[in-house]
Amino acid sequence: MHKVSMTVNGRPVSGEVEGRTLLVDFLRVNLRLTGTHVGCDTSQCGACTVHMDDQPVKACSVLALDAEGADIATIEGMANADGSLSTIQQAFQDYHGLQCGFCTPGMVMAAAALLRETPRPTEAEVREYLDGNICRCTGYHNIVKAIMAASGQEVVPVAAE
Amino acid sequence: MPKDGGIGSSPKRREDIRFLTGTGRYSDDINLHGQAYAHFVRSDVAHGRILSIGTEAAMAMPGVIRVFTARDFEGAGGIPCGWQITSRDGSVMQEPKHPILAEGKVRHVGDPIAVVVAETLAQARDAGEALEIEIEDLPAVIDMRSALAEDAPLVHEDLSSNLCYDWGFVEENREATDRAIREAAHVTTLELVNNRLVANPMEPRVAVGDYAAHSDESTLYTTSQNPHVIRLLMGAFVLNIPEHKLRVVAPDVGGGFGAKIFHYAEEAFCTFAAKALRRPVKWTSSRSEAFMSDAHGRDHVTRIELALDADNNFTALRTETLANMGAYLSTFAPSIPTWLHGTLMAGNYRTPLVYVNVKAVFTNTVPVDAYRGAGRPEATFQLERVIDKAARELGVDPIALRRQNFITEFPYQTPVAVQYDTGDYHATMDKLLEISDHAGFEDRAADSRARGKLRGFGISHYIEACGIAPSNLVGQLGARAGLYESATVRVNATGGLVVMTGSHSHGQGHETTFAQVISDMIGIDADMVEIVHGDTARTPMGMGTYGSRSIAVGGSAMVRAAEKVIAKAKKIAAHLMEAADSDIELADGRFTVAGTDKSVAWGDVTLAAYVPHNYPLEDIEPGLEETAFYDPANFTFPSGAYGCEVELDPDTGEVTVLGFTAADDFGNVINPMIVEGQVHGGLAQGIGQALMENCAYDENGQLISASYMDYAMPRAADLPMFRVDHSCVTPCTHNPLGVKGCGEAGAIGSPPALVNAVLDALHRGGHRVDHIDMPLTPARVWTAMQG
Numbered sequence: 001m002h003k004v005s006m007t008v009n010g011r012p013v014s015g016e017v018e019g020r021t022l023l024v025d026f027l028r029v030n031l032r033l034t035g036t037h038v039g040c041d042t043s044q045c046g047a048c049t050v051h052m053d054d055q056p057v058k059a060c061s062v063l064a065l066d067a068e069g070a071d072i073a074t075i076e077g078m079a080n081a082d083g084s085l086s087t088i089q090q091a092f093q094d095y096h097g098l099q100c101g102f103c104t105p106g107m108v109m110a111a112a113a114l115l116r117e118t119p120r121p122t123e124a125e126v127r128e129y130l131d132g133n134i135c136r137c138t139g140y141h142n143i144v145k146a147i148m149a150a151s152g153q154e155v156v157p158v159a160a161e
Numbered sequence: 162m163p164k165d166g167g168i169g170s171s172p173k174r175r176e177d178i179r180f181l182t183g184t185g186r187y188s189d190d191i192n193l194h195g196q197a198y199a200h201f202v203r204s205d206v207a208h209g210r211i212l213s214i215g216t217e218a219a220m221a222m223p224g225v226i227r228v229f230t231a232r233d234f235e236g237a238g239g240i241p242c243g244w245q246i247t248s249r250d251g252s253v254m255q256e257p258k259h260p261i262l263a264e265g266k267v268r269h270v271g272d273p274i275a276v277v278v279a280e281t282l283a284q285a286r287d288a289g290e291a292l293e294i295e296i297e298d299l300p301a302v303i304d305m306r307s308a309l310a311e312d313a314p315l316v317h318e319d320l321s322s323n324l325c326y327d328w329g330f331v332e333e334n335r336e337a338t339d340r341a342i343r344e345a346a347h348v349t350t351l352e353l354v355n356n357r358l359v360a361n362p363m364e365p366r367v368a369v370g371d372y373a374a375h376s377d378e379s380t381l382y383t384t385s386q387n388p389h390v391i392r393l394l395m396g397a398f399v400l401n402i403p404e405h406k407l408r409v410v411a412p413d414v415g416g417g418f419g420a421k422i423f424h425y426a427e428e429a430f431c432t433f434a435a436k437a438l439r440r441p442v443k444w445t446s447s448r449s450e451a452f453m454s455d456a457h458g459r460d461h462v463t464r465i466e467l468a469l470d471a472d473n474n475f476t477a478l479r480t481e482t483l484a485n486m487g488a489y490l491s492t493f494a495p496s497i498p499t500w501l502h503g504t505l506m507a508g509n510y511r512t513p514l515v516y517v518n519v520k521a522v523f524t525n526t527v528p529v530d531a532y533r534g535a536g537r538p539e540a541t542f543q544l545e546r547v548i549d550k551a552a553r554e555l556g557v558d559p560i561a562l563r564r565q566n567f568i569t570e571f572p573y574q575t576p577v578a579v580q581y582d583t584g585d586y587h588a589t590m591d592k593l594l595e596i597s598d599h600a601g602f603e604d605r606a607a608d609s610r611a612r613g614k615l616r617g618f619g620i621s622h623y624i625e626a627c628g629i630a631p632s633n634l635v636g637q638l639g640a641r642a643g644l645y646e647s648a649t650v651r652v653n654a655t656g657g658l659v660v661m662t663g664s665h666s667h668g669q670g671h672e673t674t675f676a677q678v679i680s681d682m683i684g685i686d687a688d689m690v691e692i693v694h695g696d697t698a699r700t701p702m703g704m705g706t707y708g709s710r711s712i713a714v715g716g717s718a719m720v721r722a723a724e725k726v727i728a729k730a731k732k733i734a735a736h737l738m739e740a741a742d743s744d745i746e747l748a749d750g751r752f753t754v755a756g757t758d759k760s761v762a763w764g765d766v767t768l769a770a771y772v773p774h775n776y777p778l779e780d781i782e783p784g785l786e787e788t789a790f791y792d793p794a795n796f797t798f799p800s801g802a803y804g805c806e807v808e809l810d811p812d813t814g815e816v817t818v819l820g821f822t823a824a825d826d827f828g829n830v831i832n833p834m835i836v837e838g839q840v841h842g843g844l845a846q847g848i849g850q851a852l853m854e855n856c857a858y859d860e861n862g863q864l865i866s867a868s869y870m871d872y873a874m875p876r877a878a879d880l881p882m883f884r885v886d887h888s889c890v891t892p893c894t895h896n897p898l899g900v901k902g903c904g905e906a907g908a909i910g911s912p913p914a915l916v917n918a919v920l921d922a923l924h925r926g927g928h929r930v931d932h933i934d935m936p937l938t939p940a941r942v943w944t945a946m947q948g
């Protein structure tokens with residue numbers, strides 16, 4: 001067992017992990033931050049996406065020990081300080097960008113990273129960027145709309161097309 | 162205009178808040194004090210005899226609590242099958258035992274052989290590696306035709322063959338159908354494969370078993386679409402636990418699409434082991450495990466013949482299908498190729514004679530069962546493909562050929578048992594052509610041509626049977642249980658209320674839509690309505706969510722229960738206002754004496770129902786809580802026209818979906834936003850099937866597509882924005898909301914539209930290709946183009 005310390009959603013945390021423990025398991029099991037999900041075992045689905053030092057990473061592909069000292073942001077830290085939904089979260093609700101909600105934390109984290117890099121992406125850029133995030137429920141239509149809307153671009157309102 | 166938040170409006174989903182903030186509670190988020198972890202050791206061969214299982218080394222590994230094998234389940238039942246099909250010769254289907262852990266033989270890659278339970282998951286996995294399992298390889302049967310050969314190895318040696326059943330429907334139509342086909346002016350024949358798929362809800366399956374020794378109660382947390390069904394099947398047939406000692410909870414569930422309907426071995430195992438070990442036992446499927454243990458979908462091989470007279474009227478339809486059951490019969494498996502497929506073979510058309518033959522076959526593959534649409538996509542695909550082929554052979558417009566044969570009068574009794582109550586197929590077809598800008602297609606095709614590309618447009622017009630219920634009907638069809646739905650409406654003293662429904666939401670948004678209905682009925686804020694589902698301890702016995710039955714059947718039960726509540730509340734209001742019951746009206750949350758200005762608020766009445774000072778005890782019992790069970794008279798029949806526009810690169814065979822349009826008739830719609838979301842998701846799955854998804858085995862029964870590296874899930878860049886419309890409405894005539902259901906339409910209507918579009922593009926480019934089997938990968942399309 002090794003000791004590991006990092007900052008998660010602005011809070012310093014530490015714990016005992018094995019060398020093989022993945023960051024996603026450290027978050028889910030040790031810290032009980034179960035908002036970050038696991039949807040595959042081949043780094044394909046993106047349900048586990050978190051930010052590590054402001055970069056999106058798949059937490060199933062990072063060893064907890066490799067996150068030593070890192071600044072981690074997860075879905076639990078995405079809301080505004082007053083607890084209200086952030087612009088991206090709100091857009092996902094407004095545009096019905098989620099159904100079962102399982103891919104959603106990863107989608108929101110991916111969207112946040114995209115908009116930081118590209119504040120006004122085109123539809124094609126959004127679709128391209130989401131290549132590593134699979135959603136089985138929404139057909140992506142409303143996810144793409146939500147992200148476009150969150151970037152301040154005009155989109156057709158929901159259920160009026 | 163619908164009332165804000167009421168039926169027909171699109172309030173935001175209340176469940177979204179928890180999902181968007183990471184506070185949802187999915188099964189894997191549940192960790193019980195002292196829980197141990199189960200790791201399933203599965204067969205890596207398709208067919209083999211288990212010679213020995215050496216557990217000693219594994220038992221000695223750190224943290225190992227116990228290793229379980231089939232021997233631990235002596236006396237337990239097998240996993241039951243919920244349907245029984247009768248063959249043409251009157252015999253009942255062959256039904257093999259489906260043990261929790263393999264007994265003597267393994268029958269597919271992924272068949273569970275042993276389970277290690279340990280203190281941590283890593284320890285359980287490590288010990289799994291140390292099990293010494295000796296298996297003698299047996300020849301495997303993978304392909305259905307070879308499985309039916311005389312000398313084929315038997316998947317189950319206690320059965321006479323690998324044939325599960327040979328079903329004819331409607332048997333009385335057979336000779337007349339054969340004759341009509343012999344005498345037809347034209348017969349179009351098509352052989353096709355409906356490719357095997359994996360449902361792949363993004364949340365893998367999970368089971369957490371718990372046992373309370375003080376009360377002898379078992380609890381199972383599981384990723385299920387129907388916790389009551391699991392409780393009944395597992396309690397009564399597998400583990401012998403009476404319902405009052407067994408609670409099944411399906412909390413937030415991350416998608417189902419059919420794969421989470423069935424009762425699985427892992428659920429029974431964790432429930433059993435928790436009691437045996439006196440501590441909670443948790444199992445979480447990995448994605449690789451999901452590929453080899455979640456029931457698969459589709460996998461039909463079909464030959465269909467459509468007969469037409471000299472005026473192009475359809476005169477008869479005959480279809481023969483081989484349907485893969487896999488190695489064991491999953492919960493609904495036998496019903497999918499029969500009653501959910503054969504009864505839909507008339508489609509939207511006035512074909513007077515239809516005969517369906519299905520042979521269900523055991524193979525050394527993962528069991529096959531319902532996947533979104535279940536049987537109906539298979540029916541629609543062959544029908545909508547053969548019609549397009551017929552149109553091409555006859556040189557007529559495929560849209561005109563469909564229109565000419567559309568059913569236009571309702572109710573319509575099909576030759577395949579079901580009766581359609583309502584529909585207007587010309588209306589949905591018109592709508593499709595309008596919103597897909599069909600008129601502008603030739604210009605767009607010319608533009609593609611100028612760029613060296615081939616553009617094609619394909620349509621399909623589907624019908625499906627939803628609201629899976631009519632208990633009497635499904636009973637005649639072989640269901641071993643009726644399929645009603647239930648709801649309890651409990652009004653609290655201060656006027657808020659809780660609806661406990663037997664339906665289950667795993668993405669459909671019931672907490673929002675069900676509340677909309679109640680809020681409309683009573684005239685109170687939807688926030689005052691709480692929807693509870695997914696826990697057998699909190700909801701009345703109900704059959705769950707699949708087959709687009711939630712609002713049509715579950716919603717109807719809720720309406721009936723609410724009607725009872727309102728009727729009683731009116732009596733109390735009448736008492737409070739000293740008026741006659743019959744004079745009381747309820748609107749906007751107030752009870753009024755008709756024709757007067759006397760009124761009392763909803764909250765006054767609910768308070769009086771529980772804590773009255775003055776109450777007519779001799780006439781009315783206190784309290785305000787009612788339960789209703791609803792069993793509809795018929796299925797519902799959503800229908801719609803789907804159009805797909807593709808562009809094909811003739812150099813590579815690559816197909817790009819440029820546009821997809823869906824014009825559906827779902828009857829009345831409660832929440833348009835949610836309905837459209839359901840269609841989007843269905844379209845993505847249907848387009849996925851047609852374009853990229855394929856569950857493949859090699860000839861030895863190795864699963865080739867066993868991860869997201871080799872099973873192509875549609876990604877955002879594979880799909881276009883969709884155009885969807887549900888403004889064509891012919892309400893269902895036999896449920897109180899006039900709703901039909903929308904969950905599966907997208908997955909049913911889209912594959913044939915896409916394949917028809919690709920073939921249209923090919924023909925426009927001078928390639929006379931009759932058919933390409935799904936998925937239409939660049940390799941398959943390009944090969945077909947080479948002739």
Ligand code: FES
Nearest residue numbers: 039044045046060
């Ligand atoms: S769980 Fe990390 S990519 Fe799927």
Ligand code: FES
Nearest residue numbers: 099103135136137
């Ligand atoms: S919302 Fe269910 S997987 Fe995306």
